[in-house]
Amino acid sequence: MNVHEYQAKEIFAKYGVAIxxxxxxxxxxxxxxxxxxxxxxxxxxxxxxxxxxxxxxxxVKLARSLEEVEQLASExxxxxLVTHQTGPEGKLVKKVYIEEGVDIADxxxxxxxxxxxKEMPVIMASTEGGMAIExxxxxxxxxxxxxxVDPAIGFQGFHGRALAxxxxxxxxxxxxxxxxxxxxxxxxxxxxxELIEINPLVKTGKGDFIALDGKMxxxxxxxxxxxxxxxxRDESEExxxxxxxxxxxxxYIKLDGSVGCMVNGAGLAxxxxxxxxxxxxTPANFLDVGGKANAQTVAKGFEIILQDPNVKSIFVNIxxxxxxxxxxxxxxxxxxxxxxxxxxxxxxxxxxxxxxxAEILKSANIANVISASDLEDxxxxxxxxxxxxx
Ligand code: ADP
Ligand code: MG
Numbered sequence: 001m002n003v004h005e006y007q008a009k010e011i012f013a014k015y016g017v018a019i020x021x022x023x024x025x026x027x028x029x030x031x032x033x034x035x036x037x038x039x040x041x042x043x044x045x046x047x048x049x050x051x052x053x054x055x056x057x058x059x060v061k062l063a064r065s066l067e068e069v070e071q072l073a074s075e076x077x078x079x080x081l082v083t084h085q086t087g088p089e090g091k092l093v094k095k096v097y098i099e100e101g102v103d104i105a106d107x108x109x110x111x112x113x114x115x116x117x118k119e120m121p122v123i124m125a126s127t128e129g130g131m132a133i134e135x136x137x138x139x140x141x142x143x144x145x146x147x148x149v150d151p152a153i154g155f156q157g158f159h160g161r162a163l164a165x166x167x168x169x170x171x172x173x174x175x176x177x178x179x180x181x182x183x184x185x186x187x188x189x190x191x192x193x194e195l196i197e198i199n200p201l202v203k204t205g206k207g208d209f210i211a212l213d214g215k216m217x218x219x220x221x222x223x224x225x226x227x228x229x230x231x232x233r234d235e236s237e238e239x240x241x242x243x244x245x246x247x248x249x250x251x252y253i254k255l256d257g258s259v260g261c262m263v264n265g266a267g268l269a270x271x272x273x274x275x276x277x278x279x280x281x282t283p284a285n286f287l288d289v290g291g292k293a294n295a296q297t298v299a300k301g302f303e304i305i306l307q308d309p310n311v312k313s314i315f316v317n318i319x320x321x322x323x324x325x326x327x328x329x330x331x332x333x334x335x336x337x338x339x340x341x342x343x344x345x346x347x348x349x350x351x352x353x354x355x356x357x358a359e360i361l362k363s364a365n366i367a368n369v370i371s372a373s374d375l376e377d378x379x380x381x382x383x384x385x386x387x388x389x390x
Contacts, residue, residue, distance in 0.1 A: 001218045004048040006097045007232045008214035011191060017183045018210045022099035024048065031073035032066050034098040042101030045072040049091040050237040052199075052215060053083030059093065062101060069098065084134075094236070102210060107200035108167060109133050109144075110181065112188040114195075120148045121188055123181060125163045129200035155185040173207050180209045191229060192222035241307050248300045250289055257282025258386040260305035260314040260343075264293050264323070272317045275375055281383030284311045293323050299335035306341065313344045313390075315382035317375065320351035329357035333364050344368045344385040348378035 003011075009019045023034035035043045047059030054060050059081045063069040073096050082090035109129035115122040126144045128136040136143055145166030147159050160178030169177055180201075188196050197215040204210060223230045235243065245252030251266070255273075259281050263269040266288045273283040285305060289297050298316075305311055318328050328349055336345070345368055349357045361371050370385070372378030384390040 001220055001223060001229070001233055002050045002237070003216050003218075003229070003232045004050065004095070004097075004234065004237075005046065005214050006048055006095075008196075008216040009211065011187060011216065011229075012184075012211055012214055015183045015187045015190075017180060017187060018208065019214070020099045020102050020210060020212065022097050024095055024097050025073065026077075026095055028070045028073040028077065031077075031096055031098050032070050035063070035066055035069040038098065038100050040100050043069050044099045044101055045069060045076055046097040046099060047076050047079070047081050047093040048095040048097055049081055049086070049093055050234070051081075051083050051085040051091060052197075052213075053085050054081060057081050057083035057086075059083070073098070091237070102202055102212060103205045104200075104202050104212075105205050105207075106203040107212075108203065109136075109197075109199045110184065110201040111195070111197040111199070112184060112193070115148060118148050120150055121185070122146050122148045123159065123163060123185065125167055125181075127167055129202075133199050149185060151189065154189075155182045159185075170207075173203070176207065176209055187216075191216075191226060192219045193217065194219050241304050245287070245300075245304050248297065249292075250287060250297065250301060250304070252288075252301075252304055253286040254308060255283055255285050256310065257284045258310050258312040259382045260284045260287075260308070260311040262287050262289060262298065262301045262305065262314060262316045262318070264289050264291065264318045268317065268319060272315065272375070272379070275379040276315065276383060279376065279379045279383050281379070281386055284308055289318075291322060293318055293328050293331065295331035295334035295338070298328070298331045299338040302335055302339040302341055306339070306343070311343060312388070313346060313382045313385035314341070315378055316345060316347045316349075317378055318349055320349060320353060320357070324353045325349040325351055325357035326353040326360055329360040332369070333360070333366070336366060336369065341368065344370055344382075344390060346370045346372050346378050346382040346385060348372040348375060350374070 006024045012019050025031040025034050043063045045061050047054050061072045063072050079093050080090040107129040109126040111124045124146050128143050147162050160181050164174045164177050195217040198211045200212050202210045202212045259276050261283050263272050269288045276283045
């Protein structure tokens with residue numbers, strides 16, 4: 001689950017991670033009231049959507065008067081903001097954050113992310129903060145300093161110093177920076193975050209460090225122990241199909257290809273997507289129906305996959321271990337009666353009772369249900385069907 005910038009900053013503040021003062025607003029009028037509450041002469045009006053790159057997309061603007069705050073808030077609220085992270089369809093802006101303008105001496109980058117290979121959280125820092133960190137990561141990766149923190153020992157002074165030296169900070173800046181990084185590590189660990197990104201982390205004229213932006217993602221499996229974070233969920237920012245799938249115990253992630261996938265087990269689902277790519281196609285989704293593949297889950301899976309208009313064929317790739325293939329074959333046939341499946345369905349079933357399953361599918365003789373002998377054969381048929389070449 002992700003949260004908005006203003007919510008990430010609320011969490012930061014609880015841990016003493018410095019942020020600019022700011023208030024969220026739903027209307028231009030509220031935006032002006034917030035600016036008055038903040039005082040000062042410069043404010044920043046910031047679109048709140050679950051995506052980065054807002055500045056380059058025109059969703060972060062500086063205002064030098066209350067009139068300008070009102071003007072900018074009315075322009076940004078209700079706009080469809082397109083950034084490199086939203087996709088071409090963009091995201092509707094429903095809230096803006098009004099923040100005090102900060103005196104920026106230097107823009108750095110600081111993030112914490114789980115490194116699955118190291119099995120530890122890794123803190124990343126760079127002097128190249130600002131709006132194009134993705135470019136830094138791909139063109140000059142040596143400019144990103146990475147320090148892994150073993151959770152058994154937690155954040156220590158030497159981690160902080162490695163980061164501070166890597167950033168080339170002055171001696172008198174180190175103390176402040178290390179305190180900041182240590183507090184950020186606590187935010188990450190204590191809230192079961194998966195990712196925190198501060199871009200830019202700003203060094204002010206006075207040598208203080210402030211989180212000017214804040215992005216946080218959380219481990220969904222740990223949300224049950226963070227009711228306060230769960231309460232921050234903004235369903236309107238999430239994919240409707242993914243939410244519906246979760247309600248039925250299916251893990252579904254929408255992608256942008258044309259071959260719908262229905263698979264049991266996350267590993268096999270990944271392998272299926274790879275194989276589709278390997279034979280020249282593109283998967284439309286990841287879908288793990290889990291251990292209980294039956295007529296109902298398969299029907300729901302078809303329904304969810306078919307909500308995506310890009311889907312031109314469906315590849316059902318199920319391994320019958322605990323669930324028997326003959327049961328799944330009957331389930332698929334039943335599901336095609338429950339849901340109007342207009343695209344070709346390629347079925348590869350292997351494992352317990354696979355020959356019986358093949359027999360069931362063959363004798364049902366449904367025109368758009370096509371059997372495959374193995375994974376590669378299934379992927380090839382599904383890709384050909386998606387291209388209208390089967
Ligand atoms: P995004 O990463 O989505 O583009 P940011 O919050 O990083 O959004 O804002 C983009 C840029 O706007 C920042 O790099 C910074 O230069 C400027 N900015 C953002 N907030 C403030 C602020 N409170 N004061 C001054 N400048 C700001
Ligand atoms: Mg940013």
